[in-house]
Amino acid sequence: MKKHLRIAALQCNFQTEEQTLAMPEFWQDFGFNTEQLLHTHADMYSAVYEEPVHGKLLEKYMKNSADNGLGTIIYMNCHILGPSIADRKEEWGVRDAQGNYPLSYGTYPACCLNSSWVDYFFDCVESLKKFDIYGFFFDGPPYHTCYCPRCQAKFEKIYGKKHSEATAEELEKFTYETVIGFKDALYRKVKSVNPQWIMYFNEGLFVGRADSKNFARQLASDDIIGTEGGFFYYIPPKDHDIWYCSSSAKVAEAVAGGKPTVIFFAGDHKPWGWYLHTPAETALCYISALGNGASIWYGIHCNPDNLLSSTGAMAKRLVQFDKQHDALYQDTRSLADVAVFYSYDTAANYNQSSLESDLYGESNSANKCLGDYRLATQGAFGLCTHLSLPYDAVTELNLGDLKRYKVLIAPNLAMVSDKTVQALLDFAAAGGTIIADTEFGMYDENGKKRLRGAFAEAAGFDFTGQYLDHNTFNYCAFPGFYEADNTHRWLPAPQWSAEITVQTPATVFGKASQPMRGCYEMMPPDPTLPYAVNTAYGRGRICYIAGAAFEYYYQFTNTAWREFFAKLIGQYSGNEFVLHNATSGVAMSVRRSQENCTLVHLTNYTSQTRPIDKSAVLHDLVLEVPSIYQSAVDLWSERELKPLEPGKFLLETLEEVAVIKLV
Incomplete structure (x- = not known):
């Protein structure tokens, strides 16, 4: 099995057997090399393979897949009881505190991981041992x-008290440990049947359910890290972050080790399964994933004849493009020298809002802090996107990668x-x-407040324990650095800040005005309160802003703050790859391919509306790169970029996407 895959998926089956058996040829013609197979054993939109029911059809199907050069990953649902087994809910279903059976998607009970359903499921897995498959994708399990x-x-046996006396934290831990136990047991089962089989789950990377230690345990049973970075919108499209797919791919790579x-990309405009995305949105999402080192799972929750459309034509063009340049994508690495730290310890313990999803649910963080961690991290991702800045993600799981970055x-x-x-500190x-903000290092990994901030001595500031309410009408300044x-x-000024005092060796480079009570109370006073420090540490430095700058940027996308951060980041990063004349809607990633070339992916989200039916066409973009590169060609449009001078190339037009090969 190759590392980079083009995975097809049909997430239901309303076809005849003849139509079903024709799908491998359809997928092969589309350009896929792998199928995540559900529809041969579909149970409406779910699937669990049962040998007596599905065996004969699967034998025929696997022969057709082999004849068309398709590898197979078997889909198995492990979070709901589909319609054919829903009548066993009393034996297998999750119950709520009132004894009812909550319905996922409004239709199906969830499966209890402490029931005999587990034995049934494991037997279904073992029954596939005669087939030549890559392995399994397990959709779930439920965290209910x-x-x-x-x-x-089981709870009473472990905790020594009645389930009804459990605290919310104990119930959450019990549920989580049940899920981890199931995943680990399933991993052992799969490998015992065939050690060569791979398996992976549908992982929610931004849920905030698990701290870094537990998230590492959660991923131990995944041979591939897959996430729904391409399942959108669920919310009003205008509120959907344009960097959701790319940031998901970056964090997936960070935790993958x-x-x-793989990015799961649903071809439909969620949650309308029979209504596809626009061609433009399809191209933008696909290239966002491809440009961040991920394989693509492209799935539809409708009949395949829906792909006989303009969207289907774009999807086919993208898969064919991926196939044509397969060698380029088999092994790539990012050349970004800037990274955003996504903290699983903070996400698990700090207050954060959540996004709607059909599976992942919400975190249960009990530590209600002043800020919103999701908004802060998305603000940082959004900032880098708006600056067309190549960036990666770092988490507690890949601290060793810090040495690759400058900022x-x-x-x-x-x-x-x-x-x-x-x-x-070693990195600095x-x-x-x-570059950090607000409550930087205020707590330990379990959410316990430290006696002194973890970076206080190194960065030269201390938290007073108080917070300043700047509301939406106060100011700050960075005299001598940014005007x-x-x-x-x-x-x-961002709406709130942590009050600080400053000591040697810190240099104050930002100040805030004393908060006014109201917008029209008085002339705003000059900023005098210490608000930001820039402190040398070893051969590097720590730049700290007391205000909730990244959370504020996510909410207000203020131009001055974008310019400020562009200057601050640019002062310390290498700035080897820069896109000039672009709008704030153009994201850029840069990766080195094993084929001795560098790939620059551009995604142009510049549009008045979302969903995007056509990106605003941009003209005369200048790509600045190291002077070692002598030529540049856009593989997507098959046009050469005009060299302007050593290290600068002209991209005359950019529609939705560009994939520029540098040699």
């Missing part, structure tokens, strides 16, 4: 607290272990620059 008699008895990654952006990195603290001491385009050179 179950109140059935089996779960109550060298394992392959680390740490949005409200509040909860940190001593190990993480030391890794960041070796010449890296940390906003107004007479007073002020920037809008």
